[in-house]
Amino acid sequence: MSALKRYNNATGQWEYVAIGKQGPTGDTGATGADSLVTGPTGAQGDLGPTGPTGADSLVTGPTGPTGADSLVTGPTGAQGDLGPTGPTGADSLITGPTGALGPTGPTGAQGDIGSITAASPITYVENEIGLDYDALVVDGGTSAVPKSSIELRRSTASQWSSDNPVLSAGEAGFESDSNKLKIGDGSTAWNLLSYASGGASVEVGDTPPPGAEPNTLWWDSDEGILYIYYDNFWVEAVSVMLGPTGPQGSFTTSDTVPSDPEAGDGWFNSTNARFFIYYDSYWVEAATNFKGAAGDQGLQGEDGPTGAAGPAVANIDGGTPSSVYTGITSIDAGGV
Numbered sequence: 001m002s003a004l005k006r007y008n009n010a011t012g013q014w015e016y017v018a019i020g021k022q023g024p025t026g027d028t029g030a031t032g033a034d035s036l037v038t039g040p041t042g043a044q045g046d047l048g049p050t051g052p053t054g055a056d057s058l059v060t061g062p063t064g065p066t067g068a069d070s071l072v073t074g075p076t077g078a079q080g081d082l083g084p085t086g087p088t089g090a091d092s093l094i095t096g097p098t099g100a101l102g103p104t105g106p107t108g109a110q111g112d113i114g115s116i117t118a119a120s121p122i123t124y125v126e127n128e129i130g131l132d133y134d135a136l137v138v139d140g141g142t143s144a145v146p147k148s149s150i151e152l153r154r155s156t157a158s159q160w161s162s163d164n165p166v167l168s169a170g171e172a173g174f175e176s177d178s179n180k181l182k183i184g185d186g187s188t189a190w191n192l193l194s195y196a197s198g199g200a201s202v203e204v205g206d207t208p209p210p211g212a213e214p215n216t217l218w219w220d221s222d223e224g225i226l227y228i229y230y231d232n233f234w235v236e237a238v239s240v241m242l243g244p245t246g247p248q249g250s251f252t253t254s255d256t257v258p259s260d261p262e263a264g265d266g267w268f269n270s271t272n273a274r275f276f277i278y279y280d281s282y283w284v285e286a287a288t289n290f291k292g293a294a295g296d297q298g299l300q301g302e303d304g305p306t307g308a309a310g311p312a313v314a315n316i317d318g319g320t321p322s323s324v325y326t327g328i329t330s331i332d333a334g335g336v
Helices: 157-163
Strands: 003-008 013-018 116-121 130-138 141-151 153-155 172-175 180-183 202-205 217-220 225-230 233-238 251-254 266-269 274-279 282-287
Touching: 153 157, 157 172
Parallel strands: 153 172, 202 217, 251 266
Antiparallel strands: 003 013, 116 130, 130 141, 172 180, 217 225, 225 233, 266 274, 274 282
16 A cells, blocks of 8 residues: 555644555446536647538628728739720810821832823013923823023013013013113113123124124124223234144054054154154154263274375476375465
8 A cells, every 4th residue: 555645734734644445436426517617728639520511501691891901912804805985075176296207108119101292382472581392292181391491581672772661680681683681670670770791792793893882792703703892992802712622642652653543643762762743644753852862982984095196286486396295285385
């Protein structure tokens, strides 16, 4: 038998308690009243198997309260179907900005070339300024196409003086019988305008024009010389006449005569340093001023044969003749 101590509150002493063998279990007593104090929760037992899913409820439960706004933006949902187009709004009262210029489109194919048929020229009206035109028929229609010539407003000096018009600024008026020109300023009548270039004119003929004014120009058609009337005299203004340009020549440097030459070709003979021009089917020397250095002294030539003896000469005045040499007779003039 084992011993067990217990504390006795009445005596304040520890006492030994004798413990015997455990007897048989007695009958279960009546269930006591429910405890008014909840006992401590026992440890979590193992999770049992999941039961079968119950049938769907036939009643929708109440909607829970709306949660607080999320601080994180959720993912964007899929694009919904496009809704129908709304009615067109009223016209705007403000012009919107112009959009950027679009790219240039491709060049179209070349059209067919129309036919052009020349017709009779249009007659130009006297005393009018403008272009001279030709009428052309283009694909069945008539068009006026300008030519390269320009005709000025023109008339005789007496007609200009009689009409006395006011020329527009920059408009030219030409006197057809005096070859003089006036330029309008838009306000001055003809008779008060000065001739262009101070009234100078160009007369063409083989004799000096009569009654010339100062600074008048005259082209002598016979001599091809231009004169200007100055200080009551015709003074030659241009004294140089240029002829037509000649054909292109060639120049050859060689020690042999060039083949197939043409008139005017030049040849420099590199052997003797002479220059020639091909003229009238011959090579004519054109320059002889080429002088080289003096050559070495040549060898002494052999003596020639002795000539025949000349005739003897007698004394002329009785003097004594001097010696006579071969081929030469000496003459002594004698004493005085």
